[in-house]
Every structure is written in structure tokens, then in C-alpha cells.
Amino acid sequence: AQTVTQSQPEMSVQEAETVTLSCTYDTSESDYYLFWYKQPPSRQMILVIRQEAYKQQNATENRFSVNFQKAAKSFSLKISDSQLGDAAMYFCAYRSRSGNEKLTFGTGTRLTIIP
Amino acid sequence: NAGVMQNPRHLVRRRGQEARLRCSPMKGHSHVYWYRQLPEEGLKFMVYLQKENIIDESGMPKERFSAEFPKEGPSILRIQQVVRGDSAAYFCASSPLQSSSSTDTQYFGPGTRLTVL
Numbered sequence: 001a002q003t004v005t006q007s008q009p010e011m012s013v014q015e016a017e018t019v020t021l022s023c024t025y026d027t028s029e030s031d032y033y034l035f036w037y038k039q040p041p042s043r044q045m046i047l048v049i050r051q052e053a054y055k056q057q058n059a060t061e062n063r064f065s066v067n068f069q070k071a072a073k074s075f076s077l078k079i080s081d082s083q084l085g086d087a088a089m090y091f092c093a094y095r096s097r098s099g100n101e102k103l104t105f106g107t108g109t110r111l112t113i114i115p
Numbered sequence: 116n117a118g119v120m121q122n123p124r125h126l127v128r129r130r131g132q133e134a135r136l137r138c139s140p141m142k143g144h145s146h147v148y149w150y151r152q153l154p155e156e157g158l159k160f161m162v163y164l165q166k167e168n169i170i171d172e173s174g175m176p177k178e179r180f181s182a183e184f185p186k187e188g189p190s191i192l193r194i195q196q197v198v199r200g201d202s203a204a205y206f207c208a209s210s211p212l213q214s215s216s217s218t219d220t221q222y223f224g225p226g227t228r229l230t231v232l
Contacts, residue, residue, distance in 0.1 A: 035220075037223075042225070043204060043225070043226050043228075044223070044225050044226070045158070045206060045208075045223035045226075046223075047220060047222070047223075050220060091157055091158065095221075101146070101148075101163060101170075101171075101210075102148065102160040102163055102171060102173075102174070103148070103150070103158070103160065103208075103221060104160070105150075105157040105158045105159070106157055107156065107157045108156075108157050
């Protein structure tokens with residue numbers, strides 16, 4: 001079974017600075033998807049960024065980018081120019097590309113933005 | 116295009132009552148997933164449904180929990196004889212047909228927070 005590990009329960013960053021959230025996963029599959037979701041205090045789950053394992057290029061979405069290291073099974077999220085609205089829980093998630101379509105989530109990292 | 120709709124947003128039940136949670140997927144989406152989030156934890160998969168079919172219920176508790184996604188109408192997650200341990204946020208997500216290039220992404224509703232007294 002696949003597992004997703006987020007080893008940082010809490011992180012904080014000064015406004016306008018850069019922060020990196022860590023995520024590692026375990027799988028025997030070669031093709032899969034990885035995601036970062038954001039959960040603000042409203043508890044709505046918001047998709048931040050998505051990476052397909054067969055793509056070597058790291059995904060980027062505006063101020064959000066990932067460092068995908070397939071051999072190391074690592075998938076970190078970098079947030080540049082942090083803003084107050086980035087404060088939230090961030091969840092890393094794994095999904096197989098074939099067969100079972102469920103998302104497997106990590107336990108989350110609570111990000112605090114310091115004004 | 117409206118997002119995934121869930122209702123109610125908040126539901127309070129006494130022990131032994133039934134809870135019914137509803138989820139309307141995004142327009143054009145035929146795959147529905149239910150997840151549960153216990154306090155201070157990540158989301159855990161419960162069940163995956165397509166219209167009139169349960170595809171994967173490996174995350175559903177064996178008793179008291181059931182789910183359906185009828186041909187017409189929303190998906191329903193039903194919890195019978197609720198206990199305090201059922202208190203959690205229940206999230207529904209949807210994705211399009213498998214033939215779509217974006218089938219890999221699941222879009223979440225706002226969740227239903229169930230409190231069992």
C-alpha cells in the first residue's frame with residue numbers, strides 16, 4: 001500500500017519570504033500523480049499544484065512550485081513571496097495512475113505566515 | 116460552472132440517530148469519492164462511486180456506513196446509529212469521465228461537519 005509522510009507538523013515563514021514544505025511517499029508503482037492541497041480555516045480543500053510522475057519537469061503555478069525527486073520519492077512544495085492568505089494546512093497526496101483512484105493523504109503541515 | 120456541493124454544512128445528531136450527507140458533483144463529473152477527516156488528522160478515503168455502482172469501498176467501516184450514487188440525484192453517505200467517534204468532517208470529491216485528460220484531479224466540496232452529542 002502507498003503511504004505519504006509529511007514530517008513537519010508546523011512551519012512558519014515571514015511574509016514575502018520563501019518556505020519549503022516536505023513530503024515523501026512510498027510506492028512500488030512507476031506511474032502515478034502527486035498533489036498538494038491547501039486547507040484554510042474555512043476547511044475547504046483547494047488544489048494547489050499537481051505533478052505527473054512520468055514528467056521530469058517540475059510543476060509550477062505562479063508562486064507555487066514543486067521539487068519532484070522520483071528516485072528519492074520526494075515531492076516538496078516551495079511557496080515564494082509568502083502572503084498572509086497562504087496561511088493554511090497543506091496536505092500532500094498520492095494517486096495511482098491506474099486501478100485504484102483514491103487519494104492517499106499525508107498528515108499535513110500547518111503553515112503560519114508572520115506579518 | 117458550480118463546484119462540488121455538499122449539504123448540510125453542519126449536522127448535529129444524538130447518539131443512535133441516523134446521519135445523511137449529500138454530495139452533488141461538478142457538472143459533467145461522474146466519479147464521486149468520500150473522505151473523512153478526524154480532528155487534527157489528514158483525510159482518509161472511504162468510498163469511490165460511479166453512477167449506480169460502488170467501485171471501491173475499502174475505506175468504509177464494515178457496519179453502519181453505506182453510500183450510494185443513484186442515476187438521478189446526489190450521492191448520499193449514510194451513517195446509521197451514530198456514535199461519538201463518528202464526529203468528523205466528511206468531504207466529497209468528484210472527477211470527470213476517465214476518457215477526459217483531467218480525470219486525475221479530484222475537486223473537493225466544502226465538507227459536512229458532523230457532531231454527535
